[in-house]
Amino acid sequence: MNDYMEQLKTQVPAGAWDYLPAECAAKRKVEDEIRDSFLKNGYSEIETPSFEYYEVFMHDSVPYVQENMMKFFDQKGRILALRPDLTGPIARAAATKLLIRQDVLRLCYIQNAFGFFNRGIAGKTEFTQAGVELIGKQGADADAEVIALAIGTLRKIGLEGFKIELGQVAYFKGLIEGSGLDEEQTERIRALVDAKNNVELEYELSRLNMEGPKKQALLELGSLFGGREALVKAEMLAKSEECRRAVENIREVFDILCGFGYEEYLSIDFGILNNFNYYSGIIFRGISDGIGTPILSGGRYDELLSEFGTDAPATGFAMGIKELLVVLERQGKLVSTSEKTMVVLAPREMLGQAFAYVQELRKQGKRVVLELNGSSYDPAKFEVVDFQRRIK
Template sequence: MEFKKPRGTRDFLFEDMEERKYVENTIRTVVENYGFKEIKTPIFEDLELFTAKSGDGVKEEIYHFQDKGGRDLALRPELTASVSRLYDNNLQKSAKPLKMYYFGSCFRYERPQAGRYRQFWQFGIEVIGGTPIYNEAEIVAMANEALSKLNIKNYEFAIGHLGIIKGVLNHLHISSEIQTQIIASIDKEDYELLDNLLDDCNVSEEYKSIITSIINVNGTLEDLINIKSLVKDIEDSLNAVENLEEILKTIEAFGFTDYTVKLSIARGLDYYTGLVFEIYVPDLGAEKQITGGGTYNLTSLFDSEEVESTGFAFGFDRIMEAFHRQNIQIPASSTPKVLVIPVKKEFKLEAIRIAQELRKENIITDIDLKGKKLKKNLSYANNHNINKVIMIGQQEVENNTLTVKDMESGEQSTIPQTEVIETILN
C-alpha cells in the first residue's frame, strides 16, 4: 500500500529545512535582541477557547474532536488565544511588561490553494502590559527590522487605528453587534454593504462623509493630522487620532519611517481596540499579506484582570514563499563541514576516533563507514556542501598523519594528526 501525505500538508526536504531554519533563526535573533523570550503552548486546546474568541462558526474552519474522555478539543487554528490562556493560567502576577514570542504549527480545515495550507506555521510576538505607545512602536519597528534582515524586498507596511472609526460609531450610538458588521465590511472592502448598514442605522450624509473620509486615508502622518478637523467634535475619535500620531512619532524615533497610514485596516476581529497594522508583499498576489497585528484585549475571555496587549504573527509560510518568489539566497555557512574517509575497511576505527575529536570541537563531521570508492565519496562531499575531506590510508596510520583535501580549491596536503583541529578551523 502506498501512503501519501494528507491534503493541505507538505513535506520539507533538506534544502527546504535549511532555508526555513535560517529564516526562523534570523527572526529569533531580532526579537531576542529586543528582550523577548520564547514560550510554547499545546498544539491542541479546549474547543471552547476558540469558540469563545471567534464564535461557534469557527467549528466549520478547524479540526476539532472528542478525546477518549469525551472532552471537546481542537487543534489550534492560531496562537493568540492560547497565549492569552497561558497568561491567565501562569503569568497574571508577573511583573509587566511581559515580552514573549512563539513559533509553531497551526491547523485550519479549509480548501488548500496557493499560499493556504491546512497545516501552517506562525511566528508570533506578544507584549502584555507596560507602556502602550512604546510597546506599539517597538513592535512595529521590530517587525520591520526582521523583514529587513531577511532581505525581503518591496514590502508595504500599513498602519491604522480602530479607535478612530469606532469613536464615530459610538458617537452615533450604534450597537456593538452592528459595529462588528460595519467593521467587517470595511475589513473586506465591501463598501456597498457598508453603505447599506449605515442606511439601516439612519446615519446622516454628514457622518457618512466623515466615515468615508476616515477610511480613505492612505498616505502619510500629515494625512492623519489633516483629519483632526473632521473629528474635532467626536472626543473618542480625536483621542484616537492623537494617540496614533504619538505612536507614529515614536516609531520614527526607532528609525522606521517607510510606512503608510491606512485607516481602512480593520482586521475584522472584535478584540482589537487601537493600533492595527498589516504588511504586504505584492509579489505574492492575492495572498500578499504576510503579517497582521495590533493592540487588543483578550483577557475578557477569562476571569483575569483587564490588561492591554500588543502583538502580531508572521505568516511564516508566506514569508518563505516571498523568499522563493524574490529568489533570495541564504548566506553561505561559514561553519566547517568535514567528511572522514577510511581508504580501507581496516582503518574505520581510526576514522571514527578522528571524527569524534572533530565533533568535540563542534565541527560538523560525517564519516564513510560503507566503504565507498574515493570518487563517490568526493561526489558525496560536493553534493552536501562539505568543505574538507580527510583521508586515512596505510601511510597516514603508520606516520600518525592525515591527508586533507580542500573541496573548494582542490588543494591537498598531509598534516600531523595533532594539527587536524587547527587545520580545519583555519
Template sequence: MEQLKMQVPTGAWDYLPIECAAKRKVEDKIRNSFLKSGYSEIETPSFEYYEVFMHDSVPYVQENMMKFFDQKGRILALRPDLTGPIARAAATKLLARQDILRLCYIQNAFGFFNRGIAGKTEFTQAGVELIGKKGADADAEVIALAIGTLRQIGLEGFKIELGQVAYFKGLIEGSGLDEEQTERIRSLVDAKNNVELEYELSRLNIENTKKKALLELGGLFGGREALAQAETLAKSEECRAAVENIREVYDILCDFGYEEYLSIDFGILNNFNYYSGIIFRGISDGIGMPILSGGRYDDLLREFGTDAPATGFAMGVKELLIVLECQGKLAAQREKSIVVRAGKKLLRQAFSYVQELRAQGKRVILELNGSTYDPALFEIRDFAEGEMK
C-alpha cells in the same frame, strides 16, 4: 484511497532538506531578533481545551478549527493561532509573579483557513506578545521589533500599515446599527469596496455626516497627512483619541528611523471585535496577502481571569519564505558534509579524527563500507594511517 498514502493533506507541506535548511535559517534569525530585544521564548501545547478559543474576544470561527475528543469526552482543538494559548499561560501562571511579560514563539498552528496562503491547514507562526503594558510606547515597541526582524532576515520593499479600530468604533457610535449591520459595513470598509458600501449606507437610517465619514474612511491612508484628514472627518472624543494614538506611535517609529517602512490606513478593520486599539499589518511585493499582522488586544486576558493590557504580532514563516525567494534572498547555502572514508583496520583512528572535526562544528559522515557520494554535494576525504588523502 490507496493513493492518499503517497500524498500530504491539502494545506500541509513537506519541507525537503534544502527547503528545511532555508526555513530553519530564517527561523533562527527571527528567534535571535526576538531574544535580543528582551523577549523570552514560550512553548504551549499543540492542542487546548476547546473553551480556550470560544469567547467573544477571539476571532476564531468554530468550523475552521480542527477538533477532537479526549478520553473523558471533552472537546479539544488544535490551536488556530498562538495568542489565545499564550494569554492563557500568562494569566494563569506568569502574571502573578511579574507585571510585564515579553514573550515570543515560533510554533505551528492548525485550521481550515482561506486567509493567507489559500487552503493552508498547518503553518508556522513566529510572533511576540507584550503583556501588561499600555500606551503608544508599547505599541511602538512591538511594531519596531516587527520592522527590525523583517530587516534582519533580509526582506526589502515592505510596508507596515497602521490603523486604529477605535476610530471606526467612534464613527459608528450612536448610529443605531445592530451587530449584523455593523459587521457588514466594517467588512466593506476593510475591503475598500466603496460601491457596495455606498449602496449599503443608502439603505440605513443614519445621519448624512456619518454616512459621508464612513464612505471616506477607506480613503484615509498615506503618511502624516492622513492624520489631519482623520481629525477633520470625525470630531468625537473616541475618534480624536484614536488619531492621537496613531500619531504618537508614528512619531516614535519615525524617531527610530523607520518612517520609510510606515503607512497609515484607517480603513484596516480586520478582526474588529478582537482588537481594542492600534492595529497593523505587513505587506510586501511578491505575495498577495499580509506577511504579518498584529495590534492591541486589551480584553483577551480577562477571559482567563486576569485583567491586563496586551499587544503583539504574528508573522507567517511560509509567507516570508515566498517573498524572500521572490527577492532572490533565499539562495540555499547548504554546507557540504565531509565524508571520511576509512577501512575497518583504521576504525579507531578514523573515528577519533571524525569526532575532532565534529567538535569544530563540521558536518561529518564516517563511511566504512565504500558507498559512493557525489563530489558536487560532499567533500570526500580518504583516511589513511598518519595522513589524509
C-alpha cells in the same frame, strides 16, 4: 484497499507541506534569525501545547470561527482543538501562571498552528507562526516597541520592499457610535470598509437610512491612508472624543517609529478593520511586493486576558513563516547552508582512529559522515576524504 486509498498513501493532506532538506535548512535559517531578533530585544521564548480545551478559543474576544478549527475528543468526551493561533494559548498561560510573578511580560514563540483558513497562503491547514506578545504594558510606547521589533526582524532576515500599515479600530468604533446599528449591520459595514468597497458601502448606508456627516465620514474612511496627511484628514472628520483619541494614539505611535528611523517602512490606513471585535486599539499588518497576502499582522488586544481571569493590557504580532519564505525566494534572498557535508572514507581496521578524527572535526563545527563500507559519493555534492591516504 482501493485505488483512491492507495493514492492517499503517497500524498500529504491539503494545506500541509513537506519541507525537503534544502527547503528545511532555509526555513530553519530564517527561524533562527527571527528567534535571535526576538531574544536580543528582551523577549523570552514560550511553548504551549499543540491542542487546548475547545473553550480556550470560544469567547467574544477571539476571532476564531468554530467551523475553521480542527477538533477532536479526549477519553472523557471533552472537546479539544488544535490551536488556530498562538495568542490565545499564550494569554491563558500568562494569565494563569506568569502574571502572578511579574507585571510586564515579553514573550515570543515560533510554533505551528492549525485550521481550515483562507487567510495567508490559500488553503493552508498547518502553518508556522513566529511572533511576540507584550503583556501588561499600556500606551503608544508599547505599541511602537512591538512594531519596531517587527520592522527590525524583517530587515534582519533580508526582506526588502515591505510596508507596515498602521490602523486604529477605535476610530471606526467612534464613527459608528450612536448610529443605532445592530451587531450584524455593524459587521456588514466593517467588512465593506475593510474591503474598500465604496460602491456597496454607499448602497448599504443608504439602505440603513444613514445620511449626513456620519455617512460621509464612513465613505471616506477607506481613503484615509498614506503618510501624515492621513492623520490630518482623519482629525478633520473626527466628531467624537473616541475618534480624536484614536487619531492621537496612532500619531504618537507613528512619531515614535519615525524617531527610530523607520518612517520609510510606514503607511497609515484607517480602513484596516480585520478582526474588529478582537482588537481594541492600534492594529497593523505587513505587506510586501511579490505576495498578495499580509506577511504579518498584529495589534492591541486589551480584553483578551480577562477571559482567563486576569485584566491586563496586551499587544503583539504574528508573522507567517511560509509567507516570508515565499517573498524571500522571489527576491532571491532565500539561502540554505552552502557548506558541503564531508565524508571520511575509512577501512574497518582503522575505525578507531577514523572515529576520533571525525569527532574532532565535528567539535570544530563541521558536518561529517564516517563511511566504513566504501560507498561512492559525488564529489560535486560532498567533500570526500580518504582517511587511509590522509594519514600516510
